[in-house]
Amino acid sequence: ETGVTQTPRHLVMGMTNKKSLKCEQHLGHNAMYWYKQSAKKPLELMFVYSLEERVENNSVPSRFSPECPNSSHLFLHLHTLQPEDSALYLCASSLRFGQGAYEQYFGPGTRLTVT
Amino acid sequence: QQPVQSPQAVILREGEDAVINCSSSKALYSVHWYRQKHGEAPVFLMILLKGGEQKGHDKISASFNEKKQQSSLYLTASQLSYSGTYFCAVAAGAGSYQLTFGKGTKLSVIP
Numbered sequence: 001e002t003g004v005t006q007t008p009r010h011l012v013m014g015m016t017n018k019k020s021l022k023c024e025q026h027l028g029h030n031a032m033y034w035y036k037q038s039a040k041k042p043l044e045l046m047f048v049y050s051l052e053e054r055v056e057n058n059s060v061p062s063r064f065s066p067e068c069p070n071s072s073h074l075f076l077h078l079h080t081l082q083p084e085d086s087a088l089y090l091c092a093s094s095l096r097f098g099q100g101a102y103e104q105y106f107g108p109g110t111r112l113t114v115t
Numbered sequence: 116q117q118p119v120q121s122p123q124a125v126i127l128r129e130g131e132d133a134v135i136n137c138s139s140s141k142a143l144y145s146v147h148w149y150r151q152k153h154g155e156a157p158v159f160l161m162i163l164l165k166g167g168e169q170k171g172h173d174k175i176s177a178s179f180n181e182k183k184q185q186s187s188l189y190l191t192a193s194q195l196s197y198s199g200t201y202f203c204a205v206a207a208g209a210g211s212y213q214l215t216f217g218k219g220t221k222l223s224v225i226p
Contacts, residue, residue, distance in 0.1 A: 100206030106156035
């Protein structure tokens with residue numbers, strides 16, 4: 001397995017469910033990110049982790065809870081979501097923290113539908 | 116603040132050239148370009164750092180005018196595989212965590 005992988009690729013959940021998204025990078029990178037991509041909108045940065053420490057929570061509602069147990073794995077725990085949270089959730093990694101200087105490698109994303 | 120991309124969409128015939136522009140109202144450290152095909156992850160194309168350096172590989176190149184806070188992506192002799200949505204993303208500083216993406220330019224290459 002190479003690059004950045006995400007599971008599941010598709011997820012349908014009710015507003016009262018709890019689910020988790022998983023991301024794994026095989027690139028030896030130190031920084032990982034969660035993005036949200038909605039139709040007709042640009043990518044929105046949600047969370048940034050550098051060496052397993054959360055660097056930034058970009059004003060994301062508490063119903064989204066990230067977890068980074070090590071530099072290769074990143075989770076996004078979801079609970080009591082709203083229909084407007086339906087979107088493509090993308091994970092990315094970069095060699096180091098500091099987005100200005102390092103390119104990011106994206107996973108294929110999880111298509112989330114909240115019913 | 117979100118960079119502005121133009122045009123929003125463009126249709127080309129194979130072999131034609133295209134230019135996609137990205138402009139920002141803030142001083143920039145770097146500009147990144149990504150391409151996303153339908154149903155796939157964004158793929159990194161290139162990064163341009165402060166200094167006005169022009170980069171390119173194969174038939175895709177880009178320039179960065181830091182004084183004007185603008186970048187342009189040049190696609191020459193377009194191929195069908197160039198179809199997708201092109202995003203520019205900007206960073207205000209090397210340590211900036213905030214990579215802000217534009218809304219994208221949808222490029223369609225037809226035979």
